[in-house]
Amino acid sequence: MSDAGQRGILEALPIAVGLHPRAKTALWTYVNPAMCALLGYPDPAEILGRPWVTLLDPAELTRVQQRQADLLAGGSLGLNLTRWTRRDGTLVPVEVSAALVDFEGQQSILVVGRDLTERTQLQGRLALADRMASLGTLAAGVAHEINNPLSYVMLSLELIATELAALPVEAVGDRIRRLAEVIEGAHKGTERIRQIVRSLRAFSRADEERRVRVDVRSVLDLSVEITKNQIQHRARLSKSYGDVPDVVADEARLGQVFINLLVNAAQAIPEGHADDNEIAVLTRTDDAGAVVVEVRDSGQGIPASVLPRVFDPFFSTKEIGEGTGLGLAICHGIVSALGGEIAATSAPGGPTVFRVTLPAAGPRAVAEVEAPTPRLDRGPAGRRGRALVIDDDPMVALACQMALEGEHDVITSPSGKDALARISRGERFDAIVCDLLMPEITGMELSSELERLAPDQARRIVFMTGGAFTPAARAFLEGLSSPPIEKPFTAERLLTAVRRVAGET
Numbered sequence: 062m063s064d065a066g067q068r069g070i071l072e073a074l075p076i077a078v079g080l081h082p083r084a085k086t087a088l089w090t091y092v093n094p095a096m097c098a099l100l101g102y103p104d105p106a107e108i109l110g111r112p113w114v115t116l117l118d119p120a121e122l123t124r125v126q127q128r129q130a131d132l133l134a135g136g137s138l139g140l141n142l143t144r145w146t147r148r149d150g151t152l153v154p155v156e157v158s159a160a161l162v163d164f165e166g167q168q169s170i171l172v173v174g175r176d177l178t179e180r181t182q183l184q185g186r187l188a189l190a191d192r193m194a195s196l197g198t199l200a201a202g203v204a205h206e207i208n209n210p211l212s213y214v215m216l217s218l219e220l221i222a223t224e225l226a227a228l229p230v231e232a233v234g235d236r237i238r239r240l241a242e243v244i245e246g247a248h249k250g251t252e253r254i255r256q257i258v259r260s261l262r263a264f265s266r267a268d269e270e271r272r273v274r275v276d277v278r279s280v281l282d283l284s285v286e287i288t289k290n291q292i293q294h295r296a297r298l299s300k301s302y303g304d305v306p307d308v309v310a311d312e313a314r315l316g317q318v319f320i321n322l323l324v325n326a327a328q329a330i331p332e333g334h335a336d337d338n339e340i341a342v343l344t345r346t347d348d349a350g351a352v353v354v355e356v357r358d359s360g361q362g363i364p365a366s367v368l369p370r371v372f373d374p375f376f377s378t379k380e381i382g383e384g385t386g387l388g389l390a391i392c393h394g395i396v397s398a399l400g401g402e403i404a405a406t407s408a409p410g411g412p413t414v415f416r417v418t419l420p421a422a423g424p425r426a427v428a429e430v431e432a433p434t435p436r437l438d439r440g441p442a443g444r445r446g447r448a449l450v451i452d453d454d455p456m457v458a459l460a461c462q463m464a465l466e467g468e469h470d471v472i473t474s475p476s477g478k479d480a481l482a483r484i485s486r487g488e489r490f491d492a493i494v495c496d497l498l499m500p501e502i503t504g505m506e507l508s509s510e511l512e513r514l515a516p517d518q519a520r521r522i523v524f525m526t527g528g529a530f531t532p533a534a535r536a537f538l539e540g541l542s543s544p545p546i547e548k549p550f551t552a553e554r555l556l557t558a559v560r561r562v563a564g565e566t
Contacts, residue, residue: 067164067165068091071091071093072093072094074093074095075095076095076173076174076175076176077092077093077095077096077099077100077155077173077174077175077176078091078092078093078095078096078171078172078173078174079091079092079093079096079108079113079171079172079174080092080162080164080169080170080171080172081113081169081170081172082167082168082169082170083133083161083168083169083170087112087113087170088109088110088111088112088113089108089109089110089111089112089113089116090109090164090165090167090169091109091164092105092108092109096108096174099145099147099153099155099174099176100116100145100146100147100148100153101147101148101149102148107148113172114126115146116145116146117143117144117145117146118143118144118145118146118152120144121143121144124143125141125143128141128159129159129170132159132160132161132170133161140156140157140158141156141157141158141159142154142155142156142157142177143155143157145174153176153178154176154177154178154181155174155175155176155177156174156175156177157172157173157174157175158172158173159171159172159173207254208527208547208548208549209454209456209457209527209548210456211251211254211255211548211549212457212460212527212548212549212550213454213456213457213459213460214251214549215248215251215252215255215549215550215551216460216461216463216464216549216550216551216552216555217460217463218244218247218248218251219248219464219551219552220460220463220464220552221244222241222244222245222248223552225237225240225241225244226241251549255549271311272309272310272311273309273310273311273312274307274308274309274422275307275308275309275310275312275315276305276307277305277307277308277315277344277352277354277419278302278305278344280312280315280316280319281300281302281319281342281344281354283316284316284319284320284323285298285300285323285342287316287320288320288323288324288327291323291324291327291328292323292326292327292340293335294332294333294335295327295330295331295332295333295335295338295340296326296327296330296335296338296339296340296358296359297335297336297338297339297340298339298340298341298342299339299340299341299342300341300342300343301341301342301343301344302343302344303343303344303345303346304346305344305345305346305352305353305421306346306350306352306421306422307421307422308352308399308419308420308421308422309399309420309422310399310419314395315395315399317391317392317395318392318395318396318403318417319354319356319417321389321391321392322356322392322415322417323340323342323356325389325415326340326356326357326358326360326413326415327340327358329358329360329361329362329411329413330358330359330360330361338358338359338360339357339358339359340356340357340358340359341355341356341357341358342354342355342356342357343355343357346421347418350421351401351418351419351420351421352418352419352420352421353416353417353418354416354417354418354419355414355415355416355417356414356415357412357413357414357415358411358412358413359411359412360411360412360413361409361410361411362407362408362409362410362411362412362413363405363407363408363409363413364409365408365409368405368407371389371405372389372390372392372393372403372405373390396417396419399419399420400419400420401417401418401419401420402417402418403415403416403417403418404416404418445468445469445470446468446469446470446491446492446559446563447469447470447472447489447490447491447492448465448469448470448471448472448490448491448492448493448494448559448563449471449472449473449474449480449483449488449490449492449493449494450462450465450471450472450473450474450494451473451474451475451476451477451479451480451493451494451495451496451499451504451507452473452475452494452495452496452499452525453475453476453496453499453500454496455473455475457496457548458473458474458475459473461473461494461555464552464555464556465494465555465556465559468556468559468560469491469492469559469563472490476499476500476501476502477495477499477501477502477503477504477506477507478501478502480493480495480507481502481507481510481511481514484511484514484515484518485514489515489517489518490518490521491521491562491563492521492523492559492562492563493518493521493522493523493562494522494523494525494555494558494559495507495508495522495523495524495525496524496525496526497524497525497526497534497537497538497545498526498527498534504522504524505533505534505537507522508522520562521562521563522562523543523545523546523555523558523559523561523562524538524541524545524546525545525546525547525548525550525555526538526545526546526547526548527547527548543558543561543562546558
C-alpha cells in the first residue's frame with residue numbers, strides 16, 4: 062500500500078494513533094486527528110517533533126520505557142493501561158497497544174490508544190453507588206444501636222424534668238431553676254437526635270417496597286432534617302406547605318427522591334454567603350387535583366444544552382466522587398413507578414426548579430379512618446397494676462421501670478427466657494412491655510409461646526422496637542392489632558400504651 066493510502070486509513074480511524082522511530086529518544090513523526098483531539102491539541106504540529114515520552118504521565122515513564130525495550134527485543138505486548146498528559150496538563154486514562162511497523166520507509170513504533178475516560182468514570186460511579194448502598198445498610202444499623210441508649214437518656218431526662226416541675230415553687234431556688242433549664246435544653250437535644258435517627262431508619266431501609274398512604278409534607282420534613290447540614294452553609298431554607306391530599310407511596314423511596322433533590326439544590330450553590338441564597342420547598346395541588354412538590358434553588362442554573370439530559374443514567378456534571386450520575390435517573394424511575402412525573406426548569410444564572418407531580422390517593426376506606434381513642438377504665442380508683450418490662454439492655458429496662466412505677470408495680474426481666482419462666486410458674490401481669498429483638502428468645506417467640514401457655518398474657522404485650530430488619534419481624538409487626546412503640550419514646554407514649562393493655566378485661 063502506498064504511503065498516502067496508509068495515511069488515509071490512519072486519518073480516518075476513530076481511535077488515537079501515533080508513530081515514532083524505534084530510538085529511545087525518538088520524536089513523534091505522525092499523529093492522527095483522533096490523537097490530537099484526545100490530547101487537546103488543535104494542530105498536530107504542536108505534537109510532531111516532540112519526544113514521545115513528553116506525552117506520558119511522568120509517573121508512568123519507567124514502566125512504559127521498559128515495555129518499549131521488551132517490544133524492541135522481540136517480545137509481544139498486550140494491552141496496557143496507562144495515562145497520557147493532555148495539552149492543559151491534565152491526565153487522561155488510555156488503553157495502549159504498540160507494534161513495530163514499516164511506515165513511509167522507516168521502521169517505527171505504532172502506538173494505538175483508546176480513551177478510557179468514560180469507562181473509568183462509569184466504574185467510579187458504580188463503585189460509589191455500591192459504597193452508598195453499603196452506607197445505607199450501615200446507617201440503618203447505627204440508627205438501631207443508637208436507639209437503646211437514646212431511649213433511656215430521653216426517658217431519664219423527662220423524668221428528672223417532671224420531678225423538678227413538681228417541686229413547690231417556694232422550695233425551688235435559682236440553682237434548681239437553672240438546672241431545670243439545662244435539662245430542658247438537653248431534652249430538646251435528644252429530641253433532635255431522635256428525629257435524625259428516625260429519618261436514617263426510614264430512608265436507609267433496604268427491604269421490599271411497601272406502599273401506604275403518605276403525607277408528602279411529613280416526608281419532606283424528614284428529608285430536610287437529613288440534608289440540613291449540607292443546606293445550612295449554602296442557603297436559607299424556606300418552606301411553604303399548602304394543604305395537599307395524601308399520596309400512595311413507599312416512604313423510604315419517596316424520601317430518596319426529596320433527599321436527592323435537596324442535596325442537588327445545595328450543591329448548586331457555593332459554600333458561604335448562605336444569607337444571600339435560598340432553597341425553597343413548597344407543596345400545592347394542581348388544577349387536576351394532583352400533589353405537586355417543588356424544590357427551587359438560587360444556584361448557577363443548568364445550561365439549556367444540559368437540561369434535557371439531567372435524568373439520563375450516568376449523566377453528571379459533577380466531578381468523580383461527587384456524584385454517581387444515577388441520582389436523578391433513580392428519582393425519575395421512582396416517580397414514574399408511582400404514576401407521577403418529575404421535570405426540571407432552569408436557565409443559566411438560575412433559578413432551578415425540580416417539580417414532582419404525584420397522583421392523589423383516593424378517599425380513605427372506613428376502616429382507615431382513625432376513631433378517637435376511648436378513655437380506658439383501669440378499674441377501681443387507686444388500683445395499681447402489675448407490669449413486666451423485658452429488655453436485654455438493663456438501662457432501657459430501668460428507665461421504663463422509672464416511667465411506669467408511678468402507676469404500676471414494675472418487675473424487670475433481662476430476657477425473654479426469664480420472662481417465660483416467670484409466667485410459666487404462674488406469675489401474671491396487667492401489662493408486659495417487651496423488646497422485639499433479643500438474644501435467646503425474641504419478642505416474637507415469646508408471644509408465640511404465651512399464645513400457647515397463657516393467651517391472656519399474650520394479649521397484654523406492648524412491643525417496643527428500635528427497628529425491625531428481618532422480613533419476619535416486619536410481617537409480625539404488621540400483623541399486630543396495636544402498633545409497637547418505637548425507640549426512643551417518651552414516658553407519656555409508654556404510659557399510654559401500657560394503660561391501653563392494662564385496661565383491657
